Amino acid sequence: MVGIVVENLVAGYGNVSVLHDVSIDVADKQTVALLGTNGNGKSTLLSCIAGLIKPTEGHIFLVDGEERIDLTSLSPKEIVEAGVSMVPEGRRLFPLLTVEENLVLGAYRLEARAVRNITMDYCFTLFPRLAERRSQQAGSMSGGEQQMLSVARALMGVPKLLLIDEPSVGLAPILVQQMIEKIGELSTSKGLTVLMAEQNFNQAIRIADKGYIIVHGEIAFASKDAVDLRENEMIKSYYLGG
Amino acid sequence: MIAELFVNALISGLLLGGFYAAISIGLSISFGLLDTVNIAHPTFLVLGAFLAYILNSEAGMDPLLAGVLMTPLFFLLGLFIYSVYYQFFEKTSAEALRGLAFFFGILFITEVVMIMAFGVDHRMVSAPYANGSLGGSILGMELSVPYRMLSVFVVASIMTLGLHLFFSRTFFGRASRAVHQDMLALSLMGVDPIRVKRIAFAIALATCGVGGALMIIMIPIEPAVGRLYIGNVFAIVVLGGLGSISGTLIAAVLLGVAESVVSTFLGPSWSPAVSFGILLGVLALKPSGMFGVGDTR
Numbered sequence: 182m183v184g185i186v187v188e189n190l191v192a193g194y195g196n197v198s199v200l201h202d203v204s205i206d207v208a209d210k211q212t213v214a215l216l217g218t219n220g221n222g223k224s225t226l227l228s229c230i231a232g233l234i235k236p237t238e239g240h241i242f243l244v245d246g247e248e249r250i251d252l253t254s255l256s257p258k259e260i261v262e263a264g265v266s267m268v269p270e271g272r273r274l275f276p277l278l279t280v281e282e283n284l285v286l287g288a289y290r291l292e293a294r295a296v297r298n299i300t301m302d303y304c305f306t307l308f309p310r311l312a313e314r315r316s317q318q319a320g321s322m323s324g325g326e327q328q329m330l331s332v333a334r335a336l337m338g339v340p341k342l343l344l345i346d347e348p349s350v351g352l353a354p355i356l357v358q359q360m361i362e363k364i365g366e367l368s369t370s371k372g373l374t375v376l377m378a379e380q381n382f383n384q385a386i387r388i389a390d391k392g393y394i395i396v397h398g399e400i401a402f403a404s405k406d407a408v409d410l411r412e413n414e415m416i417k418s419y420y421l422g423g
Numbered sequence: 424m425i426a427e428l429f430v431n432a433l434i435s436g437l438l439l440g441g442f443y444a445a446i447s448i449g450l451s452i453s454f455g456l457l458d459t460v461n462i463a464h465p466t467f468l469v470l471g472a473f474l475a476y477i478l479n480s481e482a483g484m485d486p487l488l489a490g491v492l493m494t495p496l497f498f499l500l501g502l503f504i505y506s507v508y509y510q511f512f513e514k515t516s517a518e519a520l521r522g523l524a525f526f527f528g529i530l531f532i533t534e535v536v537m538i539m540a541f542g543v544d545h546r547m548v549s550a551p552y553a554n555g556s557l558g559g560s561i562l563g564m565e566l567s568v569p570y571r572m573l574s575v576f577v578v579a580s581i582m583t584l585g586l587h588l589f590f591s592r593t594f595f596g597r598a599s600r601a602v603h604q605d606m607l608a609l610s611l612m613g614v615d616p617i618r619v620k621r622i623a624f625a626i627a628l629a630t631c632g633v634g635g636a637l638m639i640i641m642i643p644i645e646p647a648v649g650r651l652y653i654g655n656v657f658a659i660v661v662l663g664g665l666g667s668i669s670g671t672l673i674a675a676v677l678l679g680v681a682e683s684v685v686s687t688f689l690g691p692s693w694s695p696a697v698s699f700g701i702l703l704g705v706l707a708l709k710p711s712g713m714f715g716v717g718d719t720r
Contacts, residue, residue: 231611261613273608275601277666282597289594289612338612 182246183264183341183374184208185230190239192229199225200236200398207342212368212375214389214410216382216420222398223378224270227344230376231267232257245341261290266340270347272331276320280311283319283330287337296339303371304333307363325356332364336371343367345377349384357384364388382420386410394420427564432687433680438572440679444672445579445637446652447659448586449630451671455660456590457620457627458603459508460523463530465649465656467628470533471497471635472644473541479548486548487578490636494629501628504529505621530649537646545643553640575637582633586626587668599623600666654695658702664715674713677701 185207193199199222207213217223228234230241232255241252243263252260266287275283284304288297305312308329314322319330328348335343348364349357361381365388367373379385386392392410394402404410446468453461471493478489512522547553552570559566590596598619601609606616638644659678663670681701682694705713 233607233610257610258613258615261611267611269608269611273605273611275604275608277604278597278601282601285594286597286601286609286612286614289598289614334612 182209182244184211184244185342185374185376186240186242186244186249187226187230188240188242190226190229190236190241192225192234192236192239194225194234198237198398200229203239203395203398203400205393205400205403207374207376210368210372210374211390212365212377212388214385214392215376215378215395216380216385216392216416217378217395218380221395223380223395224346225398226395227267227346227376227378229253230260230344231265232260243342261338264292264339264341265344266335266338266342267344268331268335268346268348270350272327274319274327274330274334276318278319279316280319280322280330281315283334284311284337287334288339290338293337293339297337300337300339304336307336307366308333324351325353325360328352328356328360329363332360336367340373342374342376345375347378347380349379349381357381361385361388382416386416427566428687429684430564431566432684434566434568435572436680436683437676438568438576438679439683440676441576441579441583442572442637442641443655443659443679444583444675445575445630446634447656447671447675448583448668449627449634450656451660451663451668452586452590452599452627452630453624454657455665455667455671456599456603457623459505459513459620459624460526461624461627462523462526462653463533464627464631465652466530466533467497467500467631467649468635468638468652469644469646469649470537471631471633472639473537473546473635473646474632475636475639476541476546476548476644479550480546486550486636486640487574487633490578490633493632493635495632497632498625498629501625502621504628505624509617509621534646534649541646543645543647545645546639547643548639550640571640575640578633579637582630583672586630587672590668595619595622603666655698658698661712662702662705664712667712667714670712670714 187203187205190200190203191198203226215223215226225234229236230252232252236253243250243252243265250263284301288294288300310326311329311333314326319327345364348360352360361384364375364377368375377385389410390407391404393400402413402415404413450461450464453459471490474493475486475489478484479486508522508525512525552574556567556569557573590599598609598614602616602619609616659674660671663674678698681697685697686694
């Protein structure tokens with residue numbers, strides 16, 4: 182049982198407040214889409230969960246079995262140790278290291294080290310292209326391959342909860358579709374709980390169990406379930422062009 | 424006759440290159456991997472040399488053993504210096520110019536302290552391998568290698584190749600190479616990037632223990648002799664390519680051989696000109712150095 186509960190979160194950069202009173206709820210083995218166009222606070226919310234930004238108000242609880250851990254009081258390192266991995270915006274690979282070295286660095290977390298080789302095999306099965314390129318420098322690969330590596334590197338930490346920030350950015354439409362499908366597999370095959378920020382509504386709602394739309398740092402719409410998300414009139418008219 | 428001179432110059436150049444590798448590898452780590460322009464590195468080598476001198480002259484200790492024993496001290500000094508540097512410069516993004524000034528300041532303070540403590544006389548150590556040479560005749564050529572250079576070369580090779588393996592094979596080594604590429608990404612892996620930098624910097628400074636001992640076995644030492652080497656070590660690190668430890672080792676051997684051959688045939692005063700000529704030539708063709716991986720920052 183792994184989930185995340187964000188309660189009344191207020192956060193920003195310096196004096197500029199980006200998130201105002203945001204509450205979301207991600208349940209065990211769900212893939213939840215956090216939808217919104219650029220500059221509405223998607224990345225800020227994910228950064229708060231990963232501990233990169235300290236919120237000024239509110240709480241973020243990682244629900245892990247019977248435990249409820251408040252992540253707002255933990256450092257990024259402690260949050261990783263608690264089982265939260267993040268695929269950051271813009272991939273943030275180590276461009277001069279090889280694919281394999283990037284993956285190894287992803288398995289720093291104590292629990293991940295023991296099963297490093299098993300996880301790496303899993304990543305290579307998930308993304309066979311990475312196996313072909315294991316000794317190539319990460320920076321020399323195509324955008325799609327880099328995105329695969331970024332997801333695989335986060336998986337190397339054997340997370341319970343995976344945060345993914347805009348996996349579709351900079352990819353050709355066909356690659357976006359493949360990437361989104363792979364992410365959709367994670368909760369079914371690995372039992373992962375996934376929170377994905379995305380601005381590609383069409384693609385994201387294909388795999389999402391439910392979704393939130395964030396506008397100007399506030400949750401404008403929260404869907405009950407997948408059907409609710411796909412059939413919503415507001416999404417249809419504003420974001421899907423019809 | 425010419426061939427004999429050339430082969431002798433080649434051999435002593437190779438040995439000199441090993442010594443250069445030992446005194447450059449610390450800077451290759453701190454400057455190449457961590458972006459800390461530790462211009463005081465050669466001065467810390469001289470400090471290491473003087474400490475080896477004291478242990479040798481007062482306690483009769485073998486200078487190489489003294490170098491090994493001082494390594495933890497330099498490691499601790501490295502932890503301290505990086506913590507100060509981080510707190511007052513790097514954290515506030517003032518590392519570019521003021522950080523350089525900080526290391527310049529450390530250079531002068533260390534140098535003045537050494538002058539006050541040891542005076543300006545040249546010092547040297549005594550050891551069984553400090554004199555004499557290994558000679559022999561191969562293919563009709565009389566070859567001769569001083570034991571002094573041979574022992575320096577052996578120790579230097581062990582240290583530099585060991586560090587090279589450490590930084591290319593271990594988790595910590597990979598993290599040190601990743602830290603300047605993306606600090607934020609590293610912290611997303613649960614690694615504390617500042618801790619990685621602090622320890623890697625301390626390892627870089629720890630090489631001044633053995634490196635200093637090698638220096639005083641090679642040449643007589645006075646407090647300001649470090650300045651002579653600032654040019655050499657920076658040239659080697661840049662020539663090899665920032666961020667590439669193997670590049671540094673190869674560049675060190677290249678410059679050692681070039682210097683040795685040039686001073687044999689043209690005279691020692693030409694050797695810096697040739698060294699820096701090679702550096703300029705390589706940088707003109709490949710701005711990131713021989714094995715440099717380019718700038719990703």
